[in-house]
Amino acid sequence: MSYQPLSSLPTAVADGTSKAQQQPNASSLSCIANLTNTILGSGMLGLPFAFSAAGSITGTILLLIAATFSSNGLMLLSISATHVGITPSTPSSFYSVAQAAYPPSTALIDFAVAFKCFGVATGYLITVGDCMVDAMKFITGKDDGGLLVIQRQFWIVLASLLVASISFFRTLDALKYTSMVSVVFVLAMTVVIVLYSMGIEGMEACDNYAPTDDDLDAVCVGDKDKFTSFESTMSNLAVFVFSFTCHQNIFSVCNEIKDRTQAKVNTVIFTSIGAALLLYLMVAWAGFNTFGSSLQSDILLNYPQNALVTTMRIFVAFLVIFSYPLQLDPSRRCIITLINKLRKGNGDEDFTPVKDEEGGAGSKDSETDASINSKDLGGGEKALENVMFYGITIVFLVASFSLAMIVTSLGTILNVVGATGSTMVSYILPGVVYIKLFEGETGWRKRGAMLQVGVGCIIIPVALYFIFHTD
Template identity: 20%
Template sequence: MELEKLSTEEEDTEMMVNGHHMNDSNAEKMIFNDGYEAAESTMAESAEFLPHKSGSKQIQFTDFEGKTSIGMSVFNLSNAIMGSGILGLAYAMSNTGIVLFVFLLICIATLSAYSIHLLLKSAGFVGIRAYEQLGHKAFGQPGKIIAAVIISVHNIGAMSSYLYIIKYELPLVIQAFLQLHESNGMWYMNGNYLIIIVSIFIILPLALMRQLGYLGYTSGFSLTCMVFFLIALIYKRFQIPCPLPIYGNESHHNDHTFSSNGKNHTIEEECTAKLFTVNPQTAYTIPILAFAFVCHPEVLPIYTELRSPTKKRMQRVANISIAGMFTMYLITAVFGYLTFYGNVETELLHTFNRVNPLDTLLLCVRLAVLVAVTLTVPVVLFPIRRAIQQLLFPGKAFHWLRHIAIAFTLLICVNLLVILVPNIRDIFGIIGATTAPTLIFMLPGLFYVRIVPNDKEPLKSRPKIQAICFATLGFIFMIMSLSFIFLEWTRSDGRSHIGGH
């Protein structure tokens, strides 16, 4: 018994020693594994996506691993938000008054940020960062087709509006810089030739970039041009007298009344800012502001290329971009309105022509706006190409020939549209009135309701009720915008004032 007890004790001692050595030899390995698992858990939590039901594995994005910084992403999204509609905001303020305009601008900016929140949260549940794929996840193949078509139509309309600005403004800028009193009939004064040249030598090379993140530098320069536009606008506010002088007639109004737009006004009436006003054109303000914040087709592509992508980081990009554009929009509207008051036109730059079209500073401003518009076109083209790839080449790997062919074909189509159709203002109005509310309000709300599982958020939960109300609001905006356009068409002397993005 003693020998057995001694043998047992020796075996126990040996096992303890061996176990001790095993622990010593595996200590680093265990610590490493613990640290790796902790890091993996931390990364999973920071991704902010809900775990899959089958286990603790997080849903991860599998489409692309981005490398774009937050700063470059902010530049790209801000450039996507900032459209030609910024030139019509002073006109919108003149038809609402300062207080009502600021209130509406805050509401639209807040709703736009909430819309992006719905998109990002929907993408987080399914691990998809493509607008078209979200449509497929929510409503099957019809949803994918509808989302792709709406994005393509809206962005083609936006590209066309930018090229129209180049077509009509660039010849005037060249004419003014050459000190020509009228067009000399040369080819460089033909807007059709100019948009082809700009498309080939500036837009196409930028559109051939493989990743949208590379356009962060050009987007930053585009925003710099618009900052110069704002500085010049503030400066001119204190240089241009009121009432507005007519170019070529330097006489001042010595009377207390004068004629403006066929009506007699007192100087006090004409040169006093209105805090709150309502007129037949006031109803157009909401569509104009809604269109000015359309950037949703670009949100998910920018999210795709964001470095260390999480919903929190992308929402930060969206909030900074919207806040920046809110500030630029507000400054443009306030100083444009306080410069011209009731005489401000639907496009702000046209109003400056009534003062002195040959003013050097104003020529530089027009050129800066043209540069900003030109550099925005490639950013708008990226979502169209992605939508076409999702529809025609789903699951196909990247191929340079296909990448180049789609961009080249899109530019040809848009150039032909701008050259052959002399006036498509009403077409743009219809497109903008239908696609903008759909992209901002209706689709994000519907995606959220359909994609987020009911066991996570029941249909009667507050987030889903808010999303349903949000989509309903978009439908109301669309009906309202279309009604305004049709009513304007019935007026013999009316023109559509709804600006596109």
């Protein structure tokens, strides 16, 4: 069947704001950078561990499968957004497609996106703690834990203060320029990991390696299995799902890309997923060849204390700090929507979707300044919106900080979030929405959507079982 090009949709602005201000004008390169930056991140640090736990051959196959399903989910959502309709005054979002397909599911979507983004943001704080402790050990030359700057908790506190300073913006325009820089950081880290795997003189990965007091039998380079046990593979399956999750952002691509067509959106999808897959394969194989089964849940923890690796650790710390608001923003929008639904008393109210920078489930009640002038709101309603905005932001920051202080393993966060929120957002919801919107279709895309839902429904219980029942 044919799909209406996004560029042919009406562009009238219903709320009286300037049409020029809301016209899509993002370049394809900008959309690719933003989507790729959303995919890459702390998931890249934990992937080599999951890769080694599954075995090199199994890990490669799982990466290819995860990339394929993620691409399919992104296409299903973008086609659904086109089918529902996109205008400057009513841009697409998870909320808009879910409301059109199956209204009762909107609350589930809001919860899934909020939970997934919260888990990712918490993982970012854990990453900062891991990276900066080792960086400071090298810089100070101390390894006894007596100094404040080599305490993990100190850096999580500092990172939380830094992310708090950039988490109260109403829009994310000021942060979009960090996407290119973030991708450069990721490329630099990939190059370093690959160089270490090549055994270049002066870049010995096991230089000055010594077992920790917690594991005196540990070795720098472990076994390099092509296949491992079913239990080991399944307990890390969710990390592969998590590594390609960016589906809350496909709506911002549909809303903002200039001269929109489905072909252009597909190009953004395939380029972003393809670039991420290539980088993941390089990092996973390089890390696996270097350390084998000795890989830790954060690959940077395997490398020696030297100036190059220390620089990479600091870069990664800043990378995830700047990425934190990209997770907080859609989560905040979804939570506001859920609160508004509770205030209304039922789900039948007219929540008009608004411009959502992150593509999360948003509503007219949940974002006052995206398409509504502040003068249009009564003083009491505006004050309540502000209370929710700032209150939810503070609770989010405090909750993620508290969890990061308790949970020390990045792998735990990646597994649980991947098994639940990421699987729901990238597998089940895209398939359910598409199936409902295109009930009369019988082609291969419909069958692909059904397969997407089925696989997602299997992943969640199986992955959770093995995560919590593996010694």
